Amino acid sequence: xxxxxxxxxxxxxxxxxxxxxxPLLEAQGIxxxxxxxxxxxxxxxxxxxxxxxxxxxxxYESLKKALTxxxxxxxxxxxxxxxxxxxxxxxxxxxNFGRAAEQAxxxxxxxxxxxxxxxEELSAHLRSRQEVGEVLxxxxxxxxxxxxxxxxxxxxxxxxxxxxxxxxxxxxxxxxWVGVKAQxxxxxxLLDYLxxxxxxxxxxxxxxxxxxxxxxxxxxxxxxxxxxxxxxxWFISVPxxxxxxxxxxxxxxxxxxxxxxxxxIDSLRNPTVVKDQSALxxxxxxxxxxxxSIDRALSKEDRLLxxxxxxDALSASRGVxxxxxxxxxxxxxxxxxxxxxxxxxxxxxPIRRIGGKNGWYCADFLWxxxxxxxxxxGGVGKRRSRRDPEHLRVGDVLDWWRVEEYIPDRxxxxxxxxxxxxxxxxxxxxxxxxxxxxxxxxxIFDPVGLVGLAxxxxxxxxxxxxxxxxxxxxxxxxxxxxKMASAGxxxxxxx
Numbered sequence: 495x496x497x498x499x500x501x502x503x504x505x506x507x508x509x510x511x512x513x514x515x516x517p518l519l520e521a522q523g524i525x526x527x528x529x530x531x532x533x534x535x536x537x538x539x540x541x542x543x544x545x546x547x548x549x550x551x552x553x554y555e556s557l558k559k560a561l562t563x564x565x566x567x568x569x570x571x572x573x574x575x576x577x578x579x580x581x582x583x584x585x586x587x588x589x590n591f592g593r594a595a596e597q598a599x600x601x602x603x604x605x606x607x608x609x610x611x612x613x614e615e616l617s618a619h620l621r622s623r624q625e626v627g628e629v630l631x632x633x634x635x636x637x638x639x640x641x642x643x644x645x646x647x648x649x650x651x652x653x654x655x656x657x658x659x660x661x662x663x664x665x666x667x668x669x670x671w672v673g674v675k676a677q678x679x680x681x682x683x684l685l686d687y688l689x690x691x692x693x694x695x696x697x698x699x700x701x702x703x704x705x706x707x708x709x710x711x712x713x714x715x716x717x718x719x720x721x722x723x724x725x726x727x728w729f730i731s732v733p734x735x736x737x738x739x740x741x742x743x744x745x746x747x748x749x750x751x752x753x754x755x756x757x758x759i760d761s762l763r764n765p766t767v768v769k770d771q772s773a774l775x776x777x778x779x780x781x782x783x784x785x786x787s788i789d790r791a792l793s794k795e796d797r798l799l800x801x802x803x804x805x806d807a808l809s810a811s812r813g814v815x816x817x818x819x820x821x822x823x824x825x826x827x828x829x830x831x832x833x834x835x836x837x838x839x840x841x842x843x844p845i846r847r848i849g850g851k852n853g854w855y856c857a858d859f860l861w862x863x864x865x866x867x868x869x870x871x872g873g874v875g876k877r878r879s880r881r882d883p884e885h886l887r888v889g890d891v892l893d894w895w896r897v898e899e900y901i902p903d904r905x906x907x908x909x910x911x912x913x914x915x916x917x918x919x920x921x922x923x924x925x926x927x928x929x930x931x932x933x934x935x936x937x938i939f940d941p942v943g944l945v946g947l948a949x950x951x952x953x954x955x956x957x958x959x960x961x962x963x964x965x966x967x968x969x970x971x972x973x974x975x976x977k978m979a980s981a982g983x984x985x986x987x988x989x
Contacts, residue, residue, distance in 0.1 A: 501525045501563050502692070503600075505551065505591075506570030508535050510650055511606060511688075514681060515568065518689055520544060529560045534925045534932075538904055551587035557594035566692060567595055569605040569630065572623065581622045588626040592633035600635045604691045606684075609641045609677070609703060609766035617761040627701065637699040638691045640684075640773075643766035644715070646706075646787040647681025653791055656712070660720045660727060668731045671762040672713040677705030680787035683779060690777045702773040706781045709767050715784065722788055826950050829936040830962060832969045836976040838924045841931040842903040844971040845922045849892035850880035855971070856963030860956070861893075864912075868894060873913040895920065914939075916946040922968075933972075935965045 502519060506512030507528040519526045520541040530536055533546045540546060549556035551571055561567065569591060572584060595603060608623035610616050616624075627639040644652040659666060687704050710718075713729060720727045774780070782790070834841055848854060854861050869875030878891045886906070890897040895908035903924065910918035917940040925932045937957065941947045 500565035501527055503527045503529060503561060503564045503567040504570070505529045505568060509570060510647075511645070511681070511684065512568070512570045513539075514647075514685055515570070515688055516540065516544070518685060522689075524692075527560065527564065529557075534927055537925050538901070551591050552583065554590040554594060557590055558597065561594050561598035561600055564595075564598060564600050566602045566604065567591075567600050567635075568688065569603055569626075572626075581618060581625070584622045584626050585629060588629035592630045592635070595635045596633040602636045602638065602691075603630055604688060605630055605637060605639045606688065607639055607641045608761070609643045609705070609768065610761070610764045611769070615764065617764050619761045620764055620766070631699055636697065638694065639699075639701045640687055640691070641701060641703045642679055642684055643676040643705050643768075644678040644712075645681050645684060646678050646715075646784070646791055648791045650681060650791075652678070656716050656719055660716050660723070660725060663727070665728050665730065666716065668713055668729050670733065672716075673711045673731070674762055675709045675711055675765045675767055676762075677709050677767045678715065678784060678787065679705050680782050680790055682790065683781040683787075686779045687773065687777060690779060694776065696776070700772075700776075701770075702776065703768040703770045704773050704781070705768040706783055706787060708784050710784055712762065715788075718784055719788055722785075722792060826939045826941065826947075827936060828938075828954075828957065828961060829934060830965055831932055831934045832965050833930055833932050834969045834972050835930045836972050837928075838903045838926045838931050840976045840979060841924055841926075841933055841969075841972040842906075843975050844968045845906055845933075846886050846902075847884065848906075848968075849895065850883060852883065854960075854964060855967035857960050860960065865894065868912045871913045873911070914946075915949050916941040931972075933965065933968060935961060935968075937961055 502524050504512055504516060504519065504526055505528075507516050508530055516526065516528065516539075520543065523543075526540075526544040528536055528540065528544060528546045529549045529551075530546060531548070531550050533548050536546050547560045549560045551557065569588075571587065572580070592603070605627055607627045608620045610620035610624070612621075612624065624641070627637065627641075631637045631639070646653050683706070684704065687702070716727070717729070844855070865875040873894065875894065878893060880886075880892045881890050886892075886897055886900050888897050888900050890900075891911075892908060894910060894912040896911055897906070898909040898919070899905060899907040905921070905923045907919060907921040910920070912918075919936075919938040921936045921938070923934045923936070925934070939946070939950050941950055
């Protein structure tokens with residue numbers, strides 16, 4: 495196989511498609527090199543053979559070193575979340591990457607772009623995606639460009655938009671763009687195409703249009719989703735709703751940021767269907783239909799969060815997430831972070847000791863009251879404490895929580911077993927650069943209907959105080975742990 499014993503560069507590994515592609519490449523035994531702006535964002539998410547290098551497609555000098563010795567490069571980045579001119583940034587990034595790849599002797603670039611018939615009516619986003627392919631194609635490396643429409647998969651921007659709209663709104667107002675035709679493709683089938691491109695035997699540069707077997711509209715996708723979930727929804731068509739108003743509306747009821755929503759909706763006015771069927775003859779891949787794609791996505795919906803999320807890529811440019819009550823699909827997320835000048839082991843010590851007799855580090859009397867309320871409602875309350883005051887393992891109980899995931903000195907995720915109108919998780923995750931550690935604390939709530947949302951927002955001010963106090967106490971205790979360890983080492987040397 496062409497890909498064996500070759501180095502493959504992957505850009506966009508912290509994004510939705512790239513994050514799904516990475517483990518597939520690793521499973522094939524391919525030597526992967528991931529180019530990311532902040533290497534610590536991939537800490538703990540790569541295999542032993544994968545190397546993570548720091549670089550930025552907008553910085554030509556950083557690309558030269560990253561591409562040295564690379565045979566094939568995946569170009570899976572875009573600037574749709576940029577607050578500036580994404581078209582200018584996308585063009586500059588593509589020119590930098592193509593030039594650096596040519597200088598480094600890269601033989602093949604695999605690029606994921608967007609469908610849409612070229613015309614004056616083509617949206618700025620789709621026009622930019624196709625322009626990136628044209629720019630990359632001007633350089634010496636062979637370019638294999640896939641153009642896709644809506645991607646159906648748990649955590650994808652398109653699927654989360656549909657899911658949130660249908661789950662939240664019994665009455666859906668449908669502007670004209672809801673009826674425009676698209677040709678959705680399941681994320682698994684799209685990944686199959688990207689993987690197959692590694693060993694494609696053609697020598698010339700090619701553009702392949704890929705999609706599922708059906709041409710449908712966003713409205714039809716929402717109807718299929720509602721039937722799959724057993725939800726009765728009414729759809730009302732309206733003649734106009736400007737992209738700006740639509741994006742603000744989506745920002746209220748879906749996980750789409752307003753500026754991303756404007757660019758996305760502006761693209762939805764263009765049909766994105768496959769005109770050239772050559773991908774079906776070039777690759778042994780037969781994409782599944784819409785119903786099967788949604789079934790596949792729904793089968794993963796009950797996981798805490800999808801393996802990779804569109805929001806990962808959007809938030810990467812802003813550094814550590816600081817969300818308070820921001821919706822992700824049907825879930826509400828509160829995430830906050832603190833940086834401590836200690837290693838991960840010292841930072842994780844107060845986290846693994848949480849609960850039981852050690853308490854919850856902030857307003858323990860409120861936790862106790864909540865436990866009694868839960869007990870009166872038929873829940874477990876706080877009577878279960880914990881198995882061991884120092885150590886944890888998956889399946890352990892912590893008061894009314896249960897350990898769902900545990901990676902020593904890295905991650906703790908707790909699933910709530912208290913009585914709440916929905917499902918709740920509390921997660922702690924650590925990232926370190928060797929000298930300091932970022933502790934990220936995230937509370938996730940998956941509400942059941944309006945009662946669940948009312949529960950979350952009515953308690954949110956109280957939760958904000960408790961969670962913020964808890965995180966600060968964890969940081970302080972981690973620093974104390976570090977000082978005690980340093981003092982102990984100094985005493986040992988003195989003795």
